[in-house]
Amino acid sequence: MIEVKDLTLTYPSGKGIFDVSFTVRQGEIMGYLGPNGAGKTTTIRALMGFMYLDRGTASINGLDCWSKATEIQRFLGYIPGEIAFPDGMSGDEFLKLMHDMRGTKDTKLQNRLLEMFELDPKGKIKRFSKGMKQKLGIVAAFMHDPQVLVLDEPTSGLDPLMQNRFVDLVLSEKQRGKTILMSSHIFEEVEKTCDNVLIIKEGRIVVHSDVQTLKASQRKGYVIRTKEAGAMVQALQAAGFEAGIVTEDAVEVFIIAQDADRFIKTISGFTIMDLDVKSQTLEEVFMQFYSREGER
Amino acid sequence: MMSFALFKATLKKNWLLLFIFFGVLFMYAAVIISMFNPDDIAQLISMLDAVPEDMLKAFGLTTAITNMTTYLASWLYGLLMTSLPMVYSIILANRLVAKAVDNGSMAYLLSTPNSRAKIIITQGLYALLSLAILSAALFGTGVAMCEAMFPGLLDIYAYLKLNVTTMLANIAVMMTAFFFSCLFNETRLSLGFGSGVPIAFLLITMLGNTSDQVKILKDLSIYGWYDPVKVVEGSNVLGLDLVYTGIIAVLFIAGVLIFKRKRLPL
Numbered sequence: 001m002i003e004v005k006d007l008t009l010t011y012p013s014g015k016g017i018f019d020v021s022f023t024v025r026q027g028e029i030m031g032y033l034g035p036n037g038a039g040k041t042t043t044i045r046a047l048m049g050f051m052y053l054d055r056g057t058a059s060i061n062g063l064d065c066w067s068k069a070t071e072i073q074r075f076l077g078y079i080p081g082e083i084a085f086p087d088g089m090s091g092d093e094f095l096k097l098m099h100d101m102r103g104t105k106d107t108k109l110q111n112r113l114l115e116m117f118e119l120d121p122k123g124k125i126k127r128f129s130k131g132m133k134q135k136l137g138i139v140a141a142f143m144h145d146p147q148v149l150v151l152d153e154p155t156s157g158l159d160p161l162m163q164n165r166f167v168d169l170v171l172s173e174k175q176r177g178k179t180i181l182m183s184s185h186i187f188e189e190v191e192k193t194c195d196n197v198l199i200i201k202e203g204r205i206v207v208h209s210d211v212q213t214l215k216a217s218q219r220k221g222y223v224i225r226t227k228e229a230g231a232m233v234q235a236l237q238a239a240g241f242e243a244g245i246v247t248e249d250a251v252e253v254f255i256i257a258q259d260a261d262r263f264i265k266t267i268s269g270f271t272i273m274d275l276d277v278k279s280q281t282l283e284e285v286f287m288q289f290y291s292r293e294g295e296r
Numbered sequence: 297m298m299s300f301a302l303f304k305a306t307l308k309k310n311w312l313l314l315f316i317f318f319g320v321l322f323m324y325a326a327v328i329i330s331m332f333n334p335d336d337i338a339q340l341i342s343m344l345d346a347v348p349e350d351m352l353k354a355f356g357l358t359t360a361i362t363n364m365t366t367y368l369a370s371w372l373y374g375l376l377m378t379s380l381p382m383v384y385s386i387i388l389a390n391r392l393v394a395k396a397v398d399n400g401s402m403a404y405l406l407s408t409p410n411s412r413a414k415i416i417i418t419q420g421l422y423a424l425l426s427l428a429i430l431s432a433a434l435f436g437t438g439v440a441m442c443e444a445m446f447p448g449l450l451d452i453y454a455y456l457k458l459n460v461t462t463m464l465a466n467i468a469v470m471m472t473a474f475f476f477s478c479l480f481n482e483t484r485l486s487l488g489f490g491s492g493v494p495i496a497f498l499l500i501t502m503l504g505n506t507s508d509q510v511k512i513l514k515d516l517s518i519y520g521w522y523d524p525v526k527v528v529e530g531s532n533v534l535g536l537d538l539v540y541t542g543i544i545a546v547l548f549i550a551g552v553l554i555f556k557r558k559r560l561p562l
Contacts, residue, residue: 045559045560045561045562048403048406048407048562049406050403050406050559050560050561050562051559051560052557052559069406069411070409070410070411071409073406073407073408073409073410074409076407078403078407080400080403080404080562082400083400084399084400084401084403084404085401085404086305086309086396086401086404086405087309087395087399087401088309089305089309093305094404097301097302097305098404098408100300100301100304101299101301101302101405101408101409101410102408102409103409140404
């Protein structure tokens with residue numbers, strides 16, 4: 001269980017995180033979202049014991065993250081946000097070093113993970129592609145079967161196939177009762193794996209919600225090509241939709257799931273040449289979240 | 297107390313650096329020893345007359361060369377045996393801690409159940425032992441070469457005494473650079489201070505050697521507290537050896553304590 005209470009950690013620049021509180025129960029996967037520089041990595045630094053806190057408490061399975069950092073590492077798996085391996089090592093040398101420094105010997109799980117992510121750890125890490133380095137980081141974080149995992153953007157640099165493998169891995173670990181805190185930029189990944197989501201902005205937690213609520217509030221954007229763009233925008237706006245003209249024959253409209261039926265009926269009278277889904281990044285989804293929170 | 301797994305990895309990564317410095321110093325020692333010619337001492341001295349005396353002194357060279365042991369103390373231990381290990385120390389000390397924090401790979405060492413203190417002690421011991429091995433190897437090969445080329449001319453006990461003091465001075469400088477490596481999170485600062493301070497020590501010593509009027513400068517430098525020629529001629533350095541050992545211990549402990557308590561931007 002990860003428990004953070006009133007955590008404040010400020011840098012000399014005045015940036016940092018302020019009064020952050022949350023709990024990740026055993027067997028729960030918590031998604032940790034927020035724009036770059038919002039404080040995700042700072043929170044993780046506090047959990048890893050890399051930085052002491054100015055105020056508040058942070059503990060993992062009841063052990064204080066600063067004073068008991070070494071003990072915590074016995075049952076913790078960690079993927080850094082910016083992975084950097086010791087210079088001049090090959091992949092297997094690195095995994096061997098991790099085993100030796102942890103005092104673990106069993107390589108069964110390591111081999112299974114290498115196979116799962118189709119990674120051959122031979123050769124200098126320096127020559128690895130970004131994706132390979134990320135895979136190596138994943139293997140190192142999971143190979144000693146830790147009870148708690150702190151993952152900072154664990155799939156950055158992975159292709160969609162490997163991202164799915166990672167989702168499978170996280171789900172199977174969850175079934176085995178693991179506690180996971182995971183920061184991410186990829187909505188699908190969070191949607192598929194996480195129970196709850198924290199959103200941090202400018203160092204403060206702005207949203208703490210379950211994934212279902214976040215998902216329900218996700219607006220979908222569509223781009224409709226029609227000759228009657230002007231008239232369509234008027235009709236959509238009259239029906240209460242957020243719509244605008246992109247080019248002279250393209251209309252952009254945003255709707256939430258429950259309005260789908262009304263949306264189709266509103267535009268059914270027009271001649272539509274093409275309909276495209278405008279994909280939304282996770283940032284866009286939660287930026288909306290912020291603005292709605294702000295209106296309240 | 298220390299992590300053998302990490303020590304092994306550190307050794308594997310850094311032995312080549314040590315070997316290169318050993319190779320260079322060994323070569324210098326071989327050349328200087330083979331150049332010694334008991335019959336031509338007078339000729340050697342007259343050759344040196346052409347060079348201004350102050351410049352010779354700056355490089356730790358004394359004109360009163362009478363025997364093998366003082367010859368080596370002056371020519372080899374006057375500058376070479378401190379300046380080259382200093383360069384080694386600057387490179388190694390920065391690599392061992394600050395570089396790993398700067399590039400982020402320290403995060404992996406700390407994500408294992410090894411305390412910060414244990415990791416720094418391991419790295420510091422490597423720094424210390426590698427210099428001790430370098431000194432021992434140079435002492436051993438030096439004695440062997442002297443005995444092979446000029447049997448019986450070297451005063452081995454005096455030479456050992458000089459080697460111990462030089463080694464301790466070099467380790468004190470290593471620990472200075474290591475302390476800065478523990479103190480700073482950026483290679484830029486670690487290397488800046490870790491090289492700036494030792495180089496200043498060396499330059500101050502060279503300057504202090506030039507004349508008696510500025511001799512007092514040597515008191516400011518770790519290197520200036522002993523005169524290699526006087527050491528082999530019999531001056532007592534036990535007290536000085538203890539001072540060096542104390543400095544080494546204080547800097548090592550300070551490095552560990554600072555690293556243990558600071559915030560790491562990993």
